Amino acid sequence: MMTCTVLRCCGVIFLTHLFFSRTVAKEFPTLDHIRTKVDDGTQQRTVEDMIFRTVGDRFSDFSVTVDSSFMPSGKEAFQLDTVDGKIVVRGTTGVAAAHGFNHYLKYYARCQVSWTVQQVDLPGVLPPVSPAVTIVTSNRYRYYQNVCTVSYSFVWWDWPRWERHLDWMALSGINLPLAFNGQEAIWQRVYLSLGFTQKDWDEHFSGPAFLAWARMGNIRGWGGPLPPSWHQTQLALQHRILARMRNFGMIPVLPGFAGHVPAAITSLYPKAAVSRLQWGRFKDPYCCTYLLDPQDPLFSHIGGMFISEMIKEFNGTNHIYNADTFNEMRPKSSDPSYLTKSGAAVFAGMLAGDPQAIWLMQGWLFVSDRDFWQPAQTKALLQSVPQGKMVVLDLFGEVEPVYNTTDSFYGQPFIWCMLHNFGGNLGMYGTVHTVNQGSFLARKYLGSTMVGTGLTPEGIDQNYVMYELMNEVAWMPQPVQIMDNWAADYAWSRYGVKNANASLGWQILLRSVYDCEKGFKDHCDSVVVKRPQLHKTQRSWYKPEDVFSAWDHFVSASNDLGLVDSFRYDLVDITRQALQEWAYMNYQDLMETYNTGDLNKFRDAAGVFQQTLTDMDRILATHQNFLLGRWIEDAKSLATNDQERSLYEFNARNQVTLWGPNGEIVDYANKQWSGLVADYYSERWALMIKTLTTALMEGKKFNHTAFQQDVFQQVEKPFTLANKTYPYYPTGDTLQIAKELHQRYRRRTW
Known part of the structure; x- marks a missing residue:
C-alpha cells in the first residue's frame, strides 16, 4: 500500500509519495560517481546559514535536516512539516532542503527570492504545513548557466554578489552549475x-x-590583455565559489x-x-x-x-x-x-x-x-565517447529541441534546457507553453535518455517569471494545469499580498508577450536598441494592446504595492516595454512623414520619437537594476590602478554596444538601461534624424552606407572610449513617473 499527500498549488495537483512514479527515461550508472562528496552535516549547516542570510532573526522559526538516506528510491526530495510550532524542512541533499525552504516561502509564507530583487516579509505567525508534504523530482540534474553567462552577467561580480547568487541557486533547486x-x-x-x-x-x-x-x-x-590582478582575484573567488557549491551539495562543472x-x-x-x-x-x-x-x-x-x-x-x-x-x-x-x-x-x-x-557539451552547435x-x-561526434560518458545540453530545448531529431542524442544522456535569453537583452519574452510542457514530452520520448532539466540563458536579470516557472517545473510530476492560477500565485508571492490588478496584469502577460509559440532568437528587436535604419519592421508575436492593458493593471496596483521593491522593478519593466511599443509606433510615423517628404510633419514626428526615448530613460533611472552606471562602476571597482580601470570600463562599454573593434556584433548585447538610452541609443537616433532632415532639405536620397560610417565614428566608437560617470543609485520616483507616463501615453492608444 502506498501513502501519499495531495498538495494543490500553482495550478498543479502534486501527487507526492515515497515511491515516485516510474518514467520511461533511461538510467545511466556511468554517471553515479557524479555526485556531491560533502557529508550531510556540512550541507545542513550551509543551508542553515543561507536561511539566516535570507530571513535573519526569523531563522529560529525553521528547523532543517539533511538526510541523504530518507528517500528509499534514491531520488532527490524534500519534505515540509510543522512540529512544535516550527517549520521543519528535510532534504536528501542541501540543495533539496534549500528548495524545500523556498517552496515554503513561496506557497505558504508568500515570499519570493529572485536574482536581484526579493520580498521576504514573513507573516508574524508562520502558516503551518498540515499535513506534511513530500515532493520528489524525477530530474537527476538541474543544470544552470550558459558558457556566455559568465561574461554577459557575472563578469564584474565580487564575493558578496556571488554569495547571494549561490543562495538563489540553492533555493532554486539547482545542483549542476557551471564553475x-x-x-x-x-x-x-x-x-x-x-x-x-x-x-x-x-x-x-x-x-x-x-x-x-x-x-x-x-x-x-x-x-x-588580462592584468595579473585579474588572475589573482578570480582564482581566489573560484575557491570560495567551489567551496560553497560543494557545501550546498551541488556538483560543479569545471x-x-x-x-x-x-x-x-x-x-x-x-x-x-x-x-x-x-x-x-x-x-x-x-x-x-x-x-x-x-x-x-x-x-x-x-x-x-x-x-x-x-x-x-x-x-x-x-x-x-x-x-x-x-x-x-x-x-x-x-x-x-x-x-x-x-x-x-x-x-x-x-x-x-x-x-x-x-564530458558535458553544449548542444548549441547542432542548432x-x-x-x-x-x-x-x-552521430560521429556524439558517439566518439562511450555511451554515458558524455552529457549533452539540449541548449535551446524550449524552441529548437535536438533530442527528437537525433534519436535522443544517439544514446547519450541529455539535459532538456530553457535558453530563453540572448546577450542579456531586457525585452519581455517567453515561451511559457513549451517551457511548461517541453521537459515532460522529452522524458516521454521513445527511448529517452533525458537525465535532467536546465537553465541556459546567455544573460540574467531579466524576465524573472520565466525562470521561476522553469525552476518549479523541474520539481513537478506534471505540467502546470491552469496557468492563470500559477500567474496569480506568482504575483502573490512576488509582492507578499493578494492584489487583483497585479494578478490580472501577470495573467495577461503570460497569455501574450510570454507565450511566443515558435520562439525568436532575436526577440529584442526594438527600434530603440538597434542601429537606426529606414523601413525597419519589428517582429511581434503578441498584440501591443496586451502590453498596454497589463500596464493599466500595474499602474492601478501601484497605490497598494508601491513600497514593495519587486513591484517597483516590475512597474519599471512594464513601463519600459510599453514605451518600447510606443517608440515603434512613433518610428512608423517618422518613416511615413519622411517618405511623403513633408519636412514640418517629419520634424514633429521626430520630436515625439525622441521624447519617447527621453521618457524611457527617465523611468529606467528610478530603479537600480536598470542603470548603466552599475555595470560600469562594478567593472571599475575590480581594478587596482588607473590602467586597469580604463581597460575594464572599455570592456564594459564595448560589450553592450559595438561588441568588437568595428561593430562585429553591434547591438547584440543591447540593454535598455538609463544612461545607455540617453547617451547612446538616443544620440544615434538624433544623428539619424539630422541626416534625414538634411536629405529632405537638399532633395537627396538617404545613403545608408554613409550613415553607418558616420554613426560609428561620431556616436558608437566615441561612446566606448568615453569615461563619463553615470549614477550608481536610482533617481526619481518610480510611481510618480510611471503614472505620469501612463496618463500621457495611454490615452493616445484608447
Missing part, C-alpha cells in the same frame, strides 16, 4: 610550463567582458580543454598539426583561432596537464567537465571519421587528468549550423 571562474590563471601556468611566453599568453586570451568567447576559441586577444591553443604554437611547436577556425565577422588579429589536430599527441598532453593542475588547485573534482570545440565554427572537415577523432581527443584529454571524467551537422556528422 568557470579563475581558469585563466590555471591556463597561464600550463602554457608557461610548455614554453609559451607571457606575450604569447596576453595575445591569446581576451579582456574580461569577452572571456567566454576566448575560452571557446571564437576570438583571441580582443579587449585584453572547464576542460577543447583544443584551442595560442597562435605561437606554430613557432614553438612547428611540427604540431593545427587548423584555423573562423567566427563571425572578426578579422585578424582577433579571429581565426588555432585548433590542435585531434591526432596530435600534444592534444591529450595539454588537456591532461590542465585538468591535473586544476584538480590540484581546487582540492579535488566532481569529475564533470565542459568543453565546446566547434561552437558556431565549422570544423575543417565534414568527414565523420575526423569528427569522431575530434571528440575522442577532447575526451582523452579529460581522461589524461581524471580517469573518471565525464546554430544544422546544414553542417547532418545525422552522420552529429
